[in-house]
Amino acid sequence: MINLQEVIETNKMIEQENLDVRTITMGISLLDCADNDLTVTCEKIYKKITTLACDLVKTGEDISKEFGIPIVNKRISVTPISLVGSACCRTPGDYVQIAKTLDKAAKEVGVNFLGGYSAIVSKGMTKSDELLIRSIPMALACTTYICSSINVGSTKTGINMDAVRLMGDIIKQTAEATKEVDSLGCAKLVVLCNAPDDNPFMAGAFHGVSEADAIINVGVSGPGVVKYALEQIPDANFELLCETIKRTAFKITRVGQLVAQEASRRLGIPFGIIDLSLAPTPAVGDSVADILKCIGVEHPGAPGTTAALALLNDQVKKGGVMASSYVGGLSGAFIPVSEDQGMIDAVEVGALTLEKLEAMTCVCSVGLDMIAIPGDTPATTIAGIIADESAIGVVNQKTTAVRIIPVIGKTVGDTVEFGGLLGYAPIMPVNTFSSQRFVDRGGRIPAPIHSFKN
Amino acid sequence: MTRAIITVVGKDTVGIIAKVCTYLADNQINILDISQTIVQEFFNMMMIVDLTKSVKAFDVLSDELAEIGSNTGVQVKCQLEDIFDKMHRI
Numbered sequence: 304m305i306n307l308q309e310v311i312e313t314n315k316m317i318e319q320e321n322l323d324v325r326t327i328t329m330g331i332s333l334l335d336c337a338d339n340d341l342t343v344t345c346e347k348i349y350k351k352i353t354t355l356a357c358d359l360v361k362t363g364e365d366i367s368k369e370f371g372i373p374i375v376n377k378r379i380s381v382t383p384i385s386l387v388g389s390a391c392c393r394t395p396g397d398y399v400q401i402a403k404t405l406d407k408a409a410k411e412v413g414v415n416f417l418g419g420y421s422a423i424v425s426k427g428m429t430k431s432d433e434l435l436i437r438s439i440p441m442a443l444a445c446t447t448y449i450c451s452s453i454n455v456g457s458t459k460t461g462i463n464m465d466a467v468r469l470m471g472d473i474i475k476q477t478a479e480a481t482k483e484v485d486s487l488g489c490a491k492l493v494v495l496c497n498a499p500d501d502n503p504f505m506a507g508a509f510h511g512v513s514e515a516d517a518i519i520n521v522g523v524s525g526p527g528v529v530k531y532a533l534e535q536i537p538d539a540n541f542e543l544l545c546e547t548i549k550r551t552a553f554k555i556t557r558v559g560q561l562v563a564q565e566a567s568r569r570l571g572i573p574f575g576i577i578d579l580s581l582a583p584t585p586a587v588g589d590s591v592a593d594i595l596k597c598i599g600v601e602h603p604g605a606p607g608t609t610a611a612l613a614l615l616n617d618q619v620k621k622g623g624v625m626a627s628s629y630v631g632g633l634s635g636a637f638i639p640v641s642e643d644q645g646m647i648d649a650v651e652v653g654a655l656t657l658e659k660l661e662a663m664t665c666v667c668s669v670g671l672d673m674i675a676i677p678g679d680t681p682a683t684t685i686a687g688i689i690a691d692e693s694a695i696g697v698v699n700q701k702t703t704a705v706r707i708i709p710v711i712g713k714t715v716g717d718t719v720e721f722g723g724l725l726g727y728a729p730i731m732p733v734n735t736f737s738s739q740r741f742v743d744r745g746g747r748i749p750a751p752i753h754s755f756k757n
Numbered sequence: 758m759t760r761a762i763i764t765v766v767g768k769d770t771v772g773i774i775a776k777v778c779t780y781l782a783d784n785q786i787n788i789l790d791i792s793q794t795i796v797q798e799f800f801n802m803m804m805i806v807d808l809t810k811s812v813k814a815f816d817v818l819s820d821e822l823a824e825i826g827s828n829t830g831v832q833v834k835c836q837l838e839d840i841f842d843k844m845h846r847i
Contacts, residue, residue: 305838307792309845310762310803314834369815371836557843 321527326376328503330510345404352408380508381419389431395438402442409448418508420451426460443488444480450506454498456693461750471686482711489708496696518575523559533597552622578632579623583643585726592645604655613666635668641728670704678711687738767831
């Protein structure tokens with residue numbers, strides 16, 4: 304039988320160390336909503352989402368109350384919209400109509416984000432993929448809940464440099480289209496490489512074509528819990544350090560597994576995966592940067608940071624894998640800048656640069672995330688940054704991503720406030736030497752030799 | 758059997774256990790186990806209870822227990838046992 308110490312430990316994690324389930328994300332296939340008439344497609348999409356997800360938020364709240372664990376976000380991911388709209392969309396404006404429909408459906412069911420305004424163009428772009436990509440600035444400017452992601456490369460296919468180049472422009476245009484709100488649109492737009500089909504986290508969530516009709520994916524979190532556990536062993540060697548992270552990750556993930564199974568049972572929708580992630584929030588103590596400091600670097604960015612992050616990421620996976628029947632999504636430590644107070648501090652004291660962040664993305668679960676850069680950064684430079692991240696993903700067979708915000712009208716020395724979970728960020732300097740000739744070549748970079756495993 | 762864990766945390770107060778127990782008895786909730794300890798002058802108590810015959814829905818119970826707590830200056834929480842089981846038992 305459970306004893307008092309165990310109950311106290313669990314409740315302390317929840318109440319003092321910010322343990323939470325970060326998101327229950329319902330993946331919904333919209334493939335059966337495709338029609339050659341735009342109005343019919345929109346009607347079908349609205350009906351399917353509002354029917355399947357009508358109880359999602361209520362169920363999340365019920366589970367949260369009954370187990371006493373906060374479930375911060377309830378979200379929806381859908382089939383990449385470039386596929387759903389390919390038969391009926393002739394212009395970027397047609398895709399924007401679908402975005403507005405999705406936004407209305409998200410509002411109706413009460414979720415806080417809906418992901419999947421996406422296109423998978425890792426090898427080539429269809430006409431409809433390109434139309435969707437060109438509609439992104441307008442779509443993100445006129446919706447509230449929609450998140451967009453574009454997959455521009457994979458280990459199997461190499462990197463679609465035409466898409467990379469185009470995304471440089473699209474990010475700039477999105478920043479411009481949402482400049483009244485500090486280019487917030489770019490916080491909801493991510494460029495991915497090796498994107499997983501079952502990621503529950505925004506902005507990169509979409510419901511891949513390999514998935515069932517509907518599925519429940521859960522993202523767990525708990526950097527504060529790991530940090531507290533490490534604070535108890537300040538002088539431990541690496542063996543004990545790693546053991547402690549693993550044990551803590553196991554406990555955190557078990558809670559996610561319980562919530563996922565309950566949500567799946569109550570909603571009558573199959574359980575997909577648990578995403579084992581340490582996802583920070585701007586709340587004090589809920590920080591991946593603080594864990595790195597506990598491990599022993601003065602600030603993230605100091606020499607040793609990449610190694611510390613690598614071991615953290617690995618131990619989180621090792622502990623979490625045994626705690627869940629299915630693991631997927633991104634699974635690892637997230638290192639967004641604006642959403643993590645410790646990262647913001649590190650940038651402000653000059654410890655952390657864009658180049659060091661790039662190195663860190665080689666060993667963590669995602670990529671350059673929530674980084675504000677000067678609004679006058681050229682589109683070709685942004686495309687260069689995307690190409691670099693994609694190369695890291697392609698060669699290391701991992702997911703990488705770029706979610707950077709060129710904040711129109713701001714430059715190094717300024718800060719930008721996104722609000723809520725998105726936090727605030729100092730504008731970081733970007734290398735000012737040109738990548739134009741490189742990104743303007745066109746075509747695609749072939750898949751690396753080690754992708755040929757057949 | 759649906760089992761829940763009720764925890765009472767706060768400054769030690771006369772009659773708090775009695776109030777919680779009376780409430781549980783009034784609602785046909787059987788107490789299976791009680792333990793308590795004092796940590797840094799804070800009173801920590803937990804009860805394992807059986808909700809099978811409870812006359813009230815879980816969310817009502819949870820709200821009313823929390824209210825009994827706040828009226829007495831302590832925190833009373835009611836959570837399904839599974840969360841602790843899952844976390845601490847393989």
